[in-house]
């Protein structure tokens with residue numbers, strides 16, 4: 355009997371390993387850089403090769419190192435010399451020549467720092483289309499960022515922003531499609547320049563932003579992802595349910611002075627905020643955002659706590675969306691298969707008694 359159960363458990367573990375293998379693979383293949391595939395005979399610009407060397411990135415072939423999770427580079431295919439177009443630096447502890455090296459990357463399009471706790475460079479290449487700083491560069495000045503006029507994607511996570519914040523950063527950045535500045539100590543109201551941007555992705559969560567929530571113009575139908583949770587916004591949520599359900603992800607919980615008009619929005623949307631009274635003030639304290647699955651005994655708090663909507667297919671940094679979807683399906687399927695096997699094992703274990 356004991357042996358039998360052990361066999362069953364071994365079998366189950368094996369099945370789980372097999373099931374979850376695709377999961378880990380799909381994580382590792384989710385690409386965030388676009389490698390230049392065609393092998394070109396022309397060599398890398400010697401000046402840029404030297405700059406890479408100064409950064410400690412003296413790989414044999416810097417033009418085919420597109421791993422998204424490691425120090426990575428990719429190049430264009432120009433002649434007579436190729437140029438670095440994308441650069442990712444991760445887990446760095448010191449980059450003494452960062453400012454100097456960046457000056458050499460005149461056609462850099464994408465620059466990412468992941469867990470690089472080094473001082474910020476004095477200057478960033480104005481050619482950048484995509485800039486990422488994830489727990490990196492210690493602090494970033496609004497002025498430094500505001501000079502990147504060609505950015506379509508900015509992702510700053512867990513890096514304090516110094517200076518006047520969003521109004522300055524966005525003042526001359528008209529092409530922005532994806533804006534993430536989270537856990538960055540931003541304060542004040544949202545600037546109106548935000549609403550003329552062609553945004554598909556807006557994440558300003560976990561800052562200290564205040565004022566009322568923005569009303570997006572009817573033309574901003576491309577918006578897919580809106581995360582404004584854990585700020586200090588107040589007033590009535592100005593969106594109707596067709597606006598909210600059209601989004602892949604909508605989060606506004608963790609704003610204690612925000613409320614929703616229950617004659618416009620159903621409590622079934624589970625926004626994680628309280629209902630409004632007739633003056634547009636929260637009727638009762640909103641459910642705590644960080645204590646999910648609390649029992650909702652209070653009638654006026656018939657919301658779920660986490661304030662997320664369809665969050666399984668949210669989060670699509672750098673075009674990883676489809677992979678996330680595949681992941682979700684994989685996890686669901688795995689769970690179902692696991693359940694069936696578990697039930698089989700149980701029934702077998704019972705049968706042999």
Ligand SMILES: *[C@@H]1O[C@H](CO)[C@@H](O)[C@H](O)[C@H]1NC(C)=O
Pocket residue numbers: 409410411424425443444445446447448449
């Ligand atoms: C990435 O580059 C930085 C800076 O040169 C270096 O400190 C770090 O060790 C490198 N990491 C890997 C995994 O090569």
Ligand SMILES: *[C@@H]1O[C@H](CO)[C@@H](O)[C@H](O)[C@H]1NC(C)=O
Pocket residue numbers: 423424425444445469
């Ligand atoms: C960075 O460090 C983390 C934790 O030590 C590790 O999991 C990750 O693979 C490292 N990344 C690189 C590029 O070395």
Ligand SMILES: *[C@@H]1O[C@H](CO)[C@@H](O)[C@H](O)[C@H]1NC(C)=O
Pocket residue numbers: 445446447469
């Ligand atoms: C960040 O980088 C440091 C230094 O390389 C490393 O010790 C640490 O484990 C990394 N942390 C993460 C979360 O990658």
Ligand SMILES: *[C@@H]1O[C@H](CO)[C@@H](O)[C@H](O)[C@H]1NC(C)=O
Pocket residue numbers: 480481482504
């Ligand atoms: C920004 O993009 C435009 C059009 O792609 C280009 O002409 C211009 O040179 C770029 N600006 C910088 C500073 O690279």
Ligand SMILES: *[C@@H]1O[C@H](CO)[C@@H](O)[C@H](O)[C@H]1NC(C)=O
Pocket residue numbers: 514515539541
């Ligand atoms: C956050 O901003 C406040 C002012 O708004 C400032 O006093 C504080 O030092 C900032 N914190 C960090 C970590 O930069």
Ligand SMILES: *[C@@H]1O[C@H](CO)[C@@H](O)[C@H](O)[C@H]1NC(C)=O
Pocket residue numbers: 541542543564565
């Ligand atoms: C928003 O916060 C700023 C400080 O960050 C404060 O000066 C301002 O009065 C606040 N506005 C509202 C409407 O609370």
Ligand SMILES: *[C@@H]1O[C@H](CO)[C@@H](O)[C@H](O)[C@H]1NC(C)=O
Pocket residue numbers: 572593594595596597
């Ligand atoms: C919802 O709001 C949008 C504007 O945000 C408006 O265009 C649309 O007509 C509204 N839909 C309903 C059903 O009220």
Ligand SMILES: *[C@@H]1O[C@H](CO)[C@@H](O)[C@H](O)[C@H]1NC(C)=O
Pocket residue numbers: 590615616617618630631632633634635
């Ligand atoms: C809620 O919506 C109703 C119907 O549109 C409106 O009459 C009422 O004034 C709104 N209440 C608040 C507090 O905005």
